[in-house]
Amino acid sequence: MRIAILTDIHANREAFEAVLSDVAARKLDRIICLGDIVGYGPDPVWCVERVMRLVDEGAFCIKGNHDSAVGRSDEHLNVTALRAINWTRPLLSEDHKTFLAGLPMRHEEGELLCVHASANDPADWIYVTNESSAMGSFRVSEARVILVGHRHVPALYSCDMGGRVKGQRVVAGMAMPLIRSRRWLGVVGSVGQPRDGVAQANYAILDLAQNELSFRRVPYDVQRTVGKLRAAGLPESLAMRLNWGT
Amino acid sequence: MMIRPSEGLEIDGFALGACLHKGGFATIWKVTHPDHAQAMVMKVPTILDGYDAPTIVGFEVEQMILPRLSGPYVPKLIAVGDFRVMPYVVTEEIEGNSLLALFDAAPLPLSELIETAARMTEAVHELHKQHVVHLDLKPANFLQRPTGEMVCIDFGLSRHDQLPDLLDEEFTIPMGTFPYIAPEQYLRQRDDLRSDIFALGAIIYEGATGKMPFGKPERLRAVRKRLWRDPVPPRAIDPRIPEWLQEIILRALEVDPARRYQSAAQMLFDLQHPSQVRLTERGRKMKQDGALAVWRRWRAMRKLRGFAPPAGMSAQISKAPVMMVAVDLSPEMEGLSLLLLLQVKRMLSSQPDARVACVNVIKTARIGIDPTTTEDGDHLHVSRLIALRAWAQDLDLPDERLTFTILEHSNPAQAIVEHAAKNQMDHIVMGARSHSASRRYLGSVSSQVVAESSCSVTVIRLPAVAAAEAA
Known part of the structure; x- marks a missing residue:
């Protein structure tokens, strides 16, 4: 069983399509989406509808902070993100909004736990950026493999039997063995707004049979998305982010 | 709760037999399993009470690396145990003692x-x-x-x-x-x-x-x-x-x-x-x-x-390859061997630590007298070696990075492929004679090398016009 882990699609249709065709070409068995379908990008309707169809076909999707902000005004977002969400809201139908509002905050299956930001306080949207912020997720959960998104930069942490948390060097494209003597926290990079310095869509493959996690990068038509962003009048900083992948 | 290994213990279907080795960090047991017919051994780390970091981490490293290795030079991995019950790795048993x-x-x-x-x-x-x-x-x-x-x-x-x-x-x-x-x-x-x-x-x-x-x-x-x-x-x-x-x-x-x-x-x-x-x-x-x-x-x-x-x-590894150059020294192939030399020079400029093994094959009769046993054969061998050295002179490589071998074989392509495999060559560079009808039907040396070699092969060919002039 190989699961594609997608997160932070952020209404970037070109990146999302590129990842989905990579998933299909690799004949992965299932898709789990860690949230933030909308926000920042120019194609919220298409992306929400595509995820709705995937869910109908058996995929699983949880809620991100941008998805949550569509239906409520008390989510804290930075100014740029807020402008983008305010631009997004009127485009979405009631169906879309109901779907986003109904997404669960966490998903557990077997030894796997999926949340959007962190396991310790999912609704607080804490960023996992280092060993000490990863520690919290290991403390509250017994899951052997925890997968999160939200940070937009891929990273991997392990927690050994002595409870010590270590960041692990991640090489894109190489499978990392999730050895059973440790528990693991994978931070999956963003599909639609990568911030790891490479202007390519990120996702991850969790191979349950081989017990391996690999981070993947997929090239997509960045200029097309940037063109749509500008045409929609969204903040220029969002276009620059996509250009540089930062 | 952790289990300690002992003779007769059964875990995940593996039945422990005799203890073959008791070392400071691990014990090795002969094991059998109904699903696996081959001879196998189980290695179990000896974890001291509490958190025994060196043993555990060493074992973790082995668990990460072994599944990625393959081929006859490493033991084949069969199973890995759950750390919380009893950590172990099962591999094929290699007959014979260590060195x-x-x-x-x-x-x-x-x-x-x-x-x-x-x-x-x-x-x-x-x-x-x-x-x-x-x-x-x-x-x-x-x-x-x-x-x-x-x-x-x-x-x-x-x-x-x-x-x-x-x-x-x-x-x-x-x-x-x-x-x-x-x-x-x-x-x-x-x-x-x-x-x-x-x-x-x-x-x-x-x-x-x-x-x-x-x-x-x-x-x-x-x-x-x-x-x-x-x-x-x-x-x-x-x-x-x-x-x-x-x-x-x-x-x-x-x-x-x-x-x-x-x-x-x-x-x-x-x-x-x-x-x-x-x-x-x-x-x-x-x-x-x-x-x-x-x-x-x-x-x-x-x-x-x-x-x-x-x-x-x-x-x-790629910076320091062993490159095998098969040189055809026959007079009508002079143009080609010159081209081959230029190609090798170009490759050396991007791989400064490469070694070049120059090889020439003397084609022997399928059935007949081995030419090296005759005086003529000796002479041929020596003259080819001299010609090969002369060809390589322009490479300007120090002796230690250049070797010369004359092979004898009834099938030159096979000689080249076997020599490359035996010496773990990374790359074969050779020339191909120009097109001809007979070659198309009988197959050329270079195409056989390309088909059968396990390493990369670069084939050099004279442009058609130059080939026609040479002929």
């Missing part, structure tokens, strides 16, 4: 030593090609299959180029077996495949002389001495050891990794071609360096923090 017993009887007869050394070096190169530096090579960690291949075992201290180094994160002291570890390992550099070359040098030294090149240091401080103190030359211990072998051993034992062989394949090539080993001072010296030289090295080394870091593993 420990053999090396306990060192010095070894020369022919046996060279054969063993070549087999070990071959296995190590195979590991390197799969992105793994072993970092704990010693006779006890080699097993020989009945078919002859050497199998490397125990990857608890190893390093995989594309995986995190759990050991480096965990420990601040150098790890390895003191008589064999390389100076850079003492300095905690764990990413250089040339560290394994050093260990091979130490093992071959031991096999040749019956002594360890740096004694048997028990404390870490004593290991440091190898940064400036050179070993007693093997020939000073036993003058019957040939100079070329001492050259190979001492080159592998150079303190600075940059002065060693740059890949195990290059070392293997020398072990298999003694007559082509270029002798230097190293091969001839009969005593250790004098006090002044050692003092100078001590001054230079005592504050050294590390050697120049190597390029990534795969870059290290």
Whole structure:
């Protein structure tokens, strides 16, 4: 069983399509989406509808902070993100909004736990950026493999039997063995707004049979998305982010 | 709750038989399983009560690396146990003993030593090609299959180029077996495949002389001495050891990794071609360096923090390939052999550490007299060698990076393919004669080489016009 882990699609249709065709070409068995379908990008309707169809076909999707902000005004977002969400809201139908509002905050299956930001306080949207912020997720959960998104930069942490948390060097494209003597926290990079310095869509493959996690990068038509962003009048900083992948 | 292994225990379907080995860090058990017919062994780490970091991390490293290795030079992995119940790895059982017993009887007869050394070096190169530096090579960690291949075992201290180094994160002291570890390992550099070359040098030294090149240091401080103190030359211990072998051993034992062989394949090539080993001072010296030289090295080394870091593993291997050039020396192929020379020159400019093995094949009759047994044959052999050397002169390579071999075979393509496989060549470069009807139906040498060779092949062809002019 190989699961594609997608997160932070952020209404970037070109990146999302590129990842989905990579998933299909690799004949992965299932898709789990860690949230933030909308926000920042120019194609919220298409992306929400595509995820709705995937869910109908058996995929699983949880809620991100941008998805949550569509239906409520008390989510804290930075100014740029807020402008983008305010631009997004009127485009979405009631169906879309109901779907986003109904997404669960966490998903557990077997030894796997999926949340959007962190396991310790999912609704607080804490960023996992280092060993000490990863520690919290290991403390509250017994899951052997925890997968999160939200940070937009891929990273991997392990927690050994002595409870010590270590960041692990991640090489894109190489499978990392999730050895059973440790528990693991994978931070999956963003599909639609990568911030790891490479202007390519990120996702991850969790191979349950081989017990391996690999981070993947997929090239997509960045200029097309940037063109749509500008045409929609969204903040220029969002276009620059996509250009540089930062 | 953790289970301890014992004879008769059954876990995940594996039934434990006799205990084959009880070491400081692990026990090895013979096991059977209804789903697996082959002979298998189970390795169980001996974890002390509480958190026993060195054993656990070493075991974790092995669990990460073993599943990524394949081929006859490593034990085949069968199963891995759950740490919370009982940690273990099950691998195929390699019949036969480790080389420990053999090396306990060192010095070894020369022919046996060279054969063993070549087999070990071959296995190590195979590991390197799969992105793994072993970092704990010693006779006890080699097993020989009945078919002859050497199998490397125990990857608890190893390093995989594309995986995190759990050991480096965990420990601040150098790890390895003191008589064999390389100076850079003492300095905690764990990413250089040339560290394994050093260990091979130490093992071959031991096999040749019956002594360890740096004694048997028990404390870490004593290991440091190898940064400036050179070993007693093997020939000073036993003058019957040939100079070329001492050259190979001492080159592998150079303190600075940059002065060693740059890949195990290059070392293997020398072990298999003694007559082509270029002798230097190293091969001839009969005593250790004098006090002044050692003092100078001590001054230079005592504050050294590390050697120049190597390029990534795969870059290290691809930078130092053994390139085999098959040269057709017949007069009508002059244009082609010139083109071949230019091509090799171009390739050398991007691979500055490459070695070039020039090969020419004398085609023998399928049935008939072996030409080398006649005077004519000898003459042919020598004249081809001279022509081959003349061809290579323009490459401007130092002798140590250039070798010449004349092969004899009724099927030249097969000779080339076999020679390349035996010497772990990384790349074959050869020319193709121009198109002709007969070649299309009978098949050309180059197309057979391309089809059958396991390494990359570059085929050079004269442009059609030039070929027509040449004809």
